[in-house]
Structures are given as C-alpha cells and as structure tokens.
Amino acid sequence: SQQGEEDPQALSIQEGENATMNCSYKTSINNLQWYRQNSGRGLVHLILIRSNEREKHSGRLRVTLDTSKKSSSLLITASRAADTASYFCATDPYNNNDMRFGAGTRLTVKP
Amino acid sequence: EAGVAQSPRYKIIEKRQSVAFWCNPISGHATLYWYQQILGQGPKLLIQFQNNGVVDDSQLPKDRFSAERLKGVDSTLKIQPAKLEDSAVYLCASSPHLWDSGYEQYFGPGTRLTVT
Numbered sequence: 001s002q003q004g005e006e007d008p009q010a011l012s013i014q015e016g017e018n019a020t021m022n023c024s025y026k027t028s029i030n031n032l033q034w035y036r037q038n039s040g041r042g043l044v045h046l047i048l049i050r051s052n053e054r055e056k057h058s059g060r061l062r063v064t065l066d067t068s069k070k071s072s073s074l075l076i077t078a079s080r081a082a083d084t085a086s087y088f089c090a091t092d093p094y095n096n097n098d099m100r101f102g103a104g105t106r107l108t109v110k111p
Numbered sequence: 112e113a114g115v116a117q118s119p120r121y122k123i124i125e126k127r128q129s130v131a132f133w134c135n136p137i138s139g140h141a142t143l144y145w146y147q148q149i150l151g152q153g154p155k156l157l158i159q160f161q162n163n164g165v166v167d168d169s170q171l172p173k174d175r176f177s178a179e180r181l182k183g184v185d186s187t188l189k190i191q192p193a194k195l196e197d198s199a200v201y202l203c204a205s206s207p208h209l210w211d212s213g214y215e216q217y218f219g220p221g222t223r224l225t226v227t
Binding site: 004033042043044045048088090099100101102103104 | 144151152153154155156202204215216217218219220221
C-alpha cells in the first residue's frame with residue numbers, strides 16, 4: 001500500500017510563478033524524500049528531509065516537514081517550463097524498511 | 112559515473128508467457144531495489160536486496176514473480192506466467208546504504224512491459 005498522498009493531483013501554472021505541492025502520510029517516519037519524474041530523465045531524487053528537520057532548501061526548492069500533522073510541502077520558486085514533470089513524495093515508515101511513494105502531482109509549467 | 116542500467120527498455124508479451132528484466136546498479140552500491148509503476152501511480156516496491164541478501168520482499172507476488180542478485184551486483188526480475196495486470200514500468204534503483212540510513216536512491220530508466 002502507498003504511504004504518501006500528494007495534493008493536488010495536477011497543477012498548471014505559468015512560467016515564473018511558484019508551485020506548491022503537498023504530501024500527507026499515515027505513520028511515523030525516519031525521513032521523507034521528494035522525487036521528480038519526467039519522460040526524458042526518469043525518476044530523479046530532489047531533496048531529503050529527516051524527521052527532526054522542519055525545513056530544507058536546495059536551489060529553487062524549499063521543503064517543509066510537519067511531523068505533528070504528518071505532512072510535507074514542496075515549493076518550487078520561479079518555475080520554468082523544464083520543471084514540467086510528476087513530483088512524488090516517498091516516506092520511510094519508522095518500523096518498516098520499505099520506501100513508499102504517493103501517486104504524485106502532475107505539474108505543468110506553461111511558457 | 113555510470114548510472115543504473117536496465118534492459119530491455121521495452122517488452123511486449125502475451126499473457127501466460129514469461130519475461131525477465133536485468134539491472135546493473137551503480138558500482139559499489141550495496142542496496143538494490145525493484146519497483147513496479149503502473150500508469151498514473153507512484154512506484155511500488157517489489158523487493159529490496161542488501162548485497163545478495165533479500166531485505167524485504169513483502170510486496171512481491173511470489174507465485175509468479177522472482178528475483179535474484181547473484182554475487183551482490185547485477186539483478187534479474189522474472190515474471191512467470193505474466194498476467195494482463197502486470198503491464199507496467201519496472202524500475203530498478205540502487206543506493207550506497209540501506210534506506211533507513213537516509214540515502215537517496217538512484218533509478219534506472221525502467222523497462223516498459225506490455226502484456227496482451
């Protein structure tokens with residue numbers, strides 16, 4: 001069964017705008033990761049945030065984690081057409097080794 | 112550094128036939144994963160190896176799926192016999208350490224399987 005659930009399922013924005021995607025999960029976790037998938041490059045790791053961290057930045061990406069609400073958000077600032085892809089959160093349940101992906105958010109950035 | 116290699120990239124078979132996928136992880140990576148990704152869904156973990164031992168195969172349909180990682184390097188995933196619902200992309204990933212150490216996974220391009 002899938003642990004993470006991304007919201008929204010699909011998001012369409014104009015180039016230059018910010019995009020925010022959310023992820024909710026059900027059980028306690030060790031860490032949470034965000035991945036991007038597009039047809040050209042496959043599934044690529046973006047950022048990892050540990051359960052004792054609240055916010056992390058990487059370039060135009062900002063990830064937050066709220067363990068009390070069992071949720072995370074991914075913010076992409078100043079979006080580009082090349083950011084068009086599906087974005088997945090993946091969690092590592094605290095008492096289980098297997099990584100679980102959500103169904104993803106499909107982001108479309110219009111030039 | 113070479114990435115995770117998978118072959119074939121595409122495969123079309125009829126139901127009840129057998130198929131095998133091959134994966135070569137990044138050199139030195141101890142952990143290898145096989146995922147199934149059905150269209151419109153996120154990847155679902157099938158099996159996880161640490162070197163040549165199985166760490167987790169709880170979601171592997173063992174009546175028809177099998178996987179091995181001989182010598183702790185390359186791995187093969189086999190489906191025998193295939194069903195229509197096995198149509199999916201099969202992704203291989205590797206990581207230098209176990210997932211719960213907090214290391215990212217590096218994914219291969221996947222094998223797109225169509226069962227007719």
